[in-house]
Amino acid sequence: MSHIPFGRYQVPGNRALVMGILNVTPDSFSDGGRFASLDFSLSHAEQMIRDGVDIIDVGGESTRPGAPSVPLEEELRRVLPVLYALRECGTPISVDTYKPEVMREAVLAGVDMINDINAFRAPGAIDAVRDTDCALCIMHMLDKPATMQDKPAYADVVGEVIAFLRERIDALTAGGIDRRRLWIDPGFGFGKTTEHNYALLKAGRRMVLELGVPLLAGLSRKSMIGAVTGKPVEQRLAGSLGGALAAVAHGAGIVRVHDVAETVDALKVWHAANGQLSEPN
Numbered sequence: 161m162s163h164i165p166f167g168r169y170q171v172p173g174n175r176a177l178v179m180g181i182l183n184v185t186p187d188s189f190s191d192g193g194r195f196a197s198l199d200f201s202l203s204h205a206e207q208m209i210r211d212g213v214d215i216i217d218v219g220g221e222s223t224r225p226g227a228p229s230v231p232l233e234e235e236l237r238r239v240l241p242v243l244y245a246l247r248e249c250g251t252p253i254s255v256d257t258y259k260p261e262v263m264r265e266a267v268l269a270g271v272d273m274i275n276d277i278n279a280f281r282a283p284g285a286i287d288a289v290r291d292t293d294c295a296l297c298i299m300h301m302l303d304k305p306a307t308m309q310d311k312p313a314y315a316d317v318v319g320e321v322i323a324f325l326r327e328r329i330d331a332l333t334a335g336g337i338d339r340r341r342l343w344i345d346p347g348f349g350f351g352k353t354t355e356h357n358y359a360l361l362k363a364g365r366r367m368v369l370e371l372g373v374p375l376l377a378g379l380s381r382k383s384m385i386g387a388v389t390g391k392p393v394e395q396r397l398a399g400s401l402g403g404a405l406a407a408v409a410h411g412a413g414i415v416r417v418h419d420v421a422e423t424v425d426a427l428k429v430w431h432a433a434n435g436q437l438s439e440p441n
């Protein structure tokens with residue numbers, strides 16, 4: 161079986177991987193103080209592991225449109241205890257951050273991927289990850305979370321996103337980073353209309369072919385799912401599963417999701433239908 165280096169691990173290269181979302185933000189747990197929130201986060205991570213997650217993505221700042229930014233010290237207070245507690249959990253850990261200081265601390269805590277919605281554009285971000293073996297996810301975002309959904313406009317959304325990702329790949333490789341560590345992500349919902357999002361979803365294979373870097377897709381429960389199903393965020397499971405399968409059909413190697421158990425099952429059936437049977441756990 162082929163494997164891909166991924167931080168401390170080798171991950172399977174012959175099937176799509178499921179990245180489970182672990183939000184460590186105050187709105188993601190009932191408020192019982194810091195110990196309760198750590199407990200809650202770890203139970204959630206353990207459940208994802210039982211459900212067959214391939215990578216856990218830990219984030220301390222909400223990236224929803226209009227969300228306020230979180231000060232550095234607060235982000236560190238949120239994510240570091242979780243990263244250290246999960247260090248030896250046997251599953252690759254990713255940290256979702258755009259702050260170079262958080263990247264450095266997360267590397268010391270042993271993370272295997274840095275997932276940067278800002279594509280390592282912050283001063284010092286490339287330096288923070290150069291001398292590590294972490295996988296790096298470069299995401300496209302128009303503007304910044306506070307304002308990105310204010311009338312996003314492109315002449316050619318797919319061409320412009322590819323050009324942006326190419327420029328970032330070049331910046332990272334010129335900065336001394338091995339291309340084999342990189343993943344690209346069109347950033348569904350980050351400064352895009354529904355039409356932009358679906359044009360990008362369909363263009364997954366073109367991105368992989370033109371850029372020569374594997375693709376990560378995050379569309380779980382997003383507005384692009386609500387826009388076609390008419391469902392509120394808490395009723396977007398079926399739509400999100402459809403989106404995950406579509407992303408894999410269009411070339412995604414990792415899908416970033418909230419609903420791990422259901423996505424793992426959906427992908428097992430998907431892969432079986434494409435000639436790759438897996439054994440039940």
Ligand code: 9MG
Nearest residue numbers: 223256275299345347348378
């Ligand atoms: C943190 N985060 C929220 N949505 C995301 C997406 O679509 N991709 C990546 N890489 N990260 C995301």
